[in-house]
Amino acid sequence: MRVILNGFGAVGQSLAGLLASRDDIYTSYGTKIRLVGAGDSGGGACLEAGLDLAELVRTKRERGTVSGCGRPADPKEMIRDLEADVLVEATPSNYVDGEPGMTNIMTALKRGMHVVSVNKGPLALALPSLIEMATYNGVLLRFSGTVGGGTPILNYAKNSLRGEHITSFRGILNGTTNYILSNMEDGMAFGDALADARSRGYVEADESLDLDGLDAAAKLTILANWVMGMKVTMPDVRRTGIRDVTLQDVRRAAEDGSAIKLVASCDGSLEVAPVPVSRSDPLCVNGTLNAISFTSEHSGTQTIIGRGAGGIETASSILRDLLDIRRAVAG
Numbered sequence: 001m002r003v004i005l006n007g008f009g010a011v012g013q014s015l016a017g018l019l020a021s022r023d024d025i026y027t028s029y030g031t032k033i034r035l036v037g038a039g040d041s042g043g044g045a046c047l048e049a050g051l052d053l054a055e056l057v058r059t060k061r062e063r064g065t066v067s068g069c070g071r072p073a074d075p076k077e078m079i080r081d082l083e084a085d086v087l088v089e090a091t092p093s094n095y096v097d098g099e100p101g102m103t104n105i106m107t108a109l110k111r112g113m114h115v116v117s118v119n120k121g122p123l124a125l126a127l128p129s130l131i132e133m134a135t136y137n138g139v140l141l142r143f144s145g146t147v148g149g150g151t152p153i154l155n156y157a158k159n160s161l162r163g164e165h166i167t168s169f170r171g172i173l174n175g176t177t178n179y180i181l182s183n184m185e186d187g188m189a190f191g192d193a194l195a196d197a198r199s200r201g202y203v204e205a206d207e208s209l210d211l212d213g214l215d216a217a218a219k220l221t222i223l224a225n226w227v228m229g230m231k232v233t234m235p236d237v238r239r240t241g242i243r244d245v246t247l248q249d250v251r252r253a254a255e256d257g258s259a260i261k262l263v264a265s266c267d268g269s270l271e272v273a274p275v276p277v278s279r280s281d282p283l284c285v286n287g288t289l290n291a292i293s294f295t296s297e298h299s300g301t302q303t304i305i306g307r308g309a310g311g312i313e314t315a316s317s318i319l320r321d322l323l324d325i326r327r328a329v330a331g
């Protein structure tokens with residue numbers, strides 16, 4: 001399987017490391033994953049025989065870019081011209097116009113390339129059209145790392161609950177805001193809790209993505225399309241972030257046996273908002289954990305809990321998607 005990896009940050013580098021460490025992929029899954037191209041904001045590198053993964057990581061560390069390892073290439077042109085089976089899209093999530101991921105994904109799909117995206121921007125803004133484009137071109141679009149990182153939330157709902165009718169779901173889908181709210185439960189003021197989260201590297205460079213609920217809304221949109229079959233985009237989500245949550249709100253909820261959580265919910269309409277969640281509800285997880293409860297017609301409510309982000313966790317979701325594509329294509 002020939003793969004182009006666009007975006008060589010925390011997730012991209014973890015994927016290179018993961019692939020280099022897994023010499024069992026061929027024997028276990030009957031495919032060799034060959035990285036024929038890699039790109040970052042400084043340029044790109046390609047090699048039809050497959051780039052040396054260790055050299056790629058070393059070059060990035062030493063020069064700040066993958067360019068210079070293998071044959072130099074422009075990342076955009078690589079997606080347009082290089083022979084490959086799958087594009088892995090791992091550039092930053094942008095909720096204004098989805099770029100550069102939007103163009104990358106559309107170019108790949110139109111060329112007949114499968115796509116694995118961990119980039120949430122293009123999916124939050126245009127998932128119904130991208131699914132249609134993939135179907136029209138006879139290729140697969142997978143994105144299991146966009147919700148829950150390495151925790152297979154999308155696969156659980158789609159495959160483990162196959163045949164069920166999921167009627168609604170509620171989730172804590174952003175670990176950063178959950179960490180801040182958990183700190184506030186321990187008595188920390190919002191500003192101090194935010195500073196603590198920042199010092200641990202939990203907060204996005206653009207903090208609005210976490211605090212104003214954009215990241216949670218993007219994940220909610222992806223879930224609603226994939227799990228509920230809705231055709232929605234991010235503007236369909238009613239969204240309130242956590243900036244106005246006070247210590248008084250948190251204390252009042254605690255007196256009622258609850259904790260304030262940023263909950264993304266889908267029960268006909270889509271909403272992200274800070275609401276009290278009973279401490280006895282399995283959804284009520286602390287720290288950076290993610291959790292989601294699916295309610296279905298005959299199986300009741302089931303909750304899945306796990307770490308929602310992290311470079312290596314998300315890289316493992318990419319590997320899962322690549323193997324899923326391999327299995328689907330092999331029939």
Ligand SMILES: NC(=O)c1ccc[n+]([C@@H]2O[C@H](COP(=O)([O-])OP(=O)(O)OC[C@H]3O[C@@H](n4cnc5c(N)ncnc54)[C@H](OP(=O)(O)O)[C@@H]3O)[C@@H](O)[C@H]2O)c1
Pocket residue numbers: 006007008009010011012039040041042064065075090091092093100118119120121145146149308309310311314
């Ligand atoms: N980290 C996680 O835990 C996690 C979990 C789930 C989903 N995601 C999503 O996965 C994606 C990647 O996350 P990350 O943590 O790896 O982000 P990151 O560390 O910021 O890496 C982003 C990469 O994209 C590259 N890039 C930026 N603009 C580009 C362009 N125009 N062309 C080619 N490459 C470009 C950057 O280049 P430089 O290296 O030169 O800056 C960098 O290598 C994001 O969309 C994120 O939302 C991340």
